[in-house]
Amino acid sequence: MSQAKVIAVVVIVAIVIAALSIGGSFLVASSRQKKEEKEFQTAKGLLENKQTEEALRLLKEHITKYPKGATAAESMFLLAKTQIEQKADSTDALALCERILKDFPNSPFAAQALYYKALSMVKERPIKDENKPVLTEMAKKSTSRQASYVAEYGLALVDLDEGRFPEAKSKMDALLERSIPDVLRQMVEDSLGSLNLRMLNSQELYGDDQTHELQTGDYLYKLAKKYDISLELLMKVNSITDPKRLPLGQKLKIPKLNFSILVDKNTNTLTLLNDGKFFKKYIIRTGAYENQTPLGEYKIQNKKHDPKWVNPRTLKIYNAGDPENELGTRWMSFKDDRLGIHGTIKPETIGYYSSFGCVGMLKEDVEELFDLITVGTPIKIVGQMNPEIVEKSKALGYRD
Numbered sequence: 001m002s003q004a005k006v007i008a009v010v011v012i013v014a015i016v017i018a019a020l021s022i023g024g025s026f027l028v029a030s031s032r033q034k035k036e037e038k039e040f041q042t043a044k045g046l047l048e049n050k051q052t053e054e055a056l057r058l059l060k061e062h063i064t065k066y067p068k069g070a071t072a073a074e075s076m077f078l079l080a081k082t083q084i085e086q087k088a089d090s091t092d093a094l095a096l097c098e099r100i101l102k103d104f105p106n107s108p109f110a111a112q113a114l115y116y117k118a119l120s121m122v123k124e125r126p127i128k129d130e131n132k133p134v135l136t137e138m139a140k141k142s143t144s145r146q147a148s149y150v151a152e153y154g155l156a157l158v159d160l161d162e163g164r165f166p167e168a169k170s171k172m173d174a175l176l177e178r179s180i181p182d183v184l185r186q187m188v189e190d191s192l193g194s195l196n197l198r199m200l201n202s203q204e205l206y207g208d209d210q211t212h213e214l215q216t217g218d219y220l221y222k223l224a225k226k227y228d229i230s231l232e233l234l235m236k237v238n239s240i241t242d243p244k245r246l247p248l249g250q251k252l253k254i255p256k257l258n259f260s261i262l263v264d265k266n267t268n269t270l271t272l273l274n275d276g277k278f279f280k281k282y283i284i285r286t287g288a289y290e291n292q293t294p295l296g297e298y299k300i301q302n303k304k305h306d307p308k309w310v311n312p313r314t315l316k317i318y319n320a321g322d323p324e325n326e327l328g329t330r331w332m333s334f335k336d337d338r339l340g341i342h343g344t345i346k347p348e349t350i351g352y353y354s355s356f357g358c359v360g361m362l363k364e365d366v367e368e369l370f371d372l373i374t375v376g377t378p379i380k381i382v383g384q385m386n387p388e389i390v391e392k393s394k395a396l397g398y399r400d
Contacts, residue, residue: 036065036066036071037071039058040062043055043058043059043062047078052082052086055082056079056082059078059079060079072103073103073104073107073109073110074107076097076099076100076109077096077100079093080096080097080113080116081112081116084116084119084120093116094120094121097113097114097116097117101113101114101117111143111146112144112146114143115150117147118135118138118150118151119150119183119184121134121135121150122135122150122157126157126158127154127157132155135151135155135158136151138150138151139154146180146184149178149181149184150184153171153187153188153191155171156171156175160191160195165195166207169192169195169199172195173277175188176188189281192278193278196279200237200257203237203238203239207256208256209254209256210254211252211253212252212254213250213252214248214250214252215248219243220235220240223254224374228257229257229374230371230372230373231243232370232371237252238250238253257274258275259272259372259373260273260377260378261273261377261379262380263286263293263359263379263381263382264383265382265383265385266382266385266386267386268283268284268351268386269281269282269283269284270284270341270361270369272369272372282365282369283350283351283365284359285350285352285353285354285355285359285361287355287356287357288355288398288399289353289399290385292355292357293339293381294381295382295383296380296381297378297380298334298379298380298381299376299378300332300333300373300374300377301333301334301336301337302331302332302375303330303331304330305330306321307320307327307330308325308327311326313356323345324345326346327342327343328342328343328344328366329343329366330369332370332373340358340359341358341359341360341366341369342358342359342366343361343363343366343367344360344363347362350362351389352396352398353385353399354393354396
């Protein structure tokens, strides 16, 4: 065989070997990618089916096994998201978000990682000093709008922790006017509701609050009527235990209030509004069937401590304190003294469609609301029954 032919054969063999090597590598890589995808989908499926503990275990193993794989960014995101929402180890979750932002900056999960990074920061109270400048920068220049909203909430919490209540309230009021994620909205509402009560019950004056100096002939009941606030609230705000013993010259705080109530049957929530703005939200129960809690606009007609209850089915009367008295300790009627807002002896029913038509609340919530509002407070009932809550109410036996 000539030298030229030998060289040609060698070249051909080399090409064949190279092709087989490339093909083999491709097959190995393809097989690895399929295995990676299959393992990821298994973990994701477990997460979707609420088998959270096992899903998180598999995701952690998956990230260790495929740190730069095609599913790595999404795996890290799902793990961090779940940990933060479960209020688990936020340090681990924050580290995962940082890895996504560093290793996969162009991933579709990078913006969400930034959002959950911000969430992990604000869930640690008080806000860490090292996170304050990060939140300030994020609020101004974040590439993720959702992350900037979380950062603004974080800065409101800094104001709150440092005693700047009006500034904190202003920031949170502004956030509720925007289209923010549901998770963040609930966090803001919880914080703002507590802050609003704290400011109201403080003897400090805020906004349009005023004072009244006690004079001869002043009676708390008349003052409450004059300023359109409840007697209970007037006493609480001013730390008065005996309304018959009022020192002349004492300056009473008179909060500026204009409360109204919004009941939403779709979410089973009662929102207390002040001048049309969010004040506090409560989880409630409403009628077991569609029209039992009627839609419409009403007013609080009367308020009663320790009311009697007449079972609408049996007409049996239950006195105050009776362990079977469904009204609990408070009653605020809004329709012919037949329907109203009241407490419950069955706190497990709150959040479901389970009443005869009234709006039921937890004992501590209804007593708080009772002290805040006056007779004549407007109440609006909106929304249709939520199919998901209907099914849960059926499963728990609260309706057919």
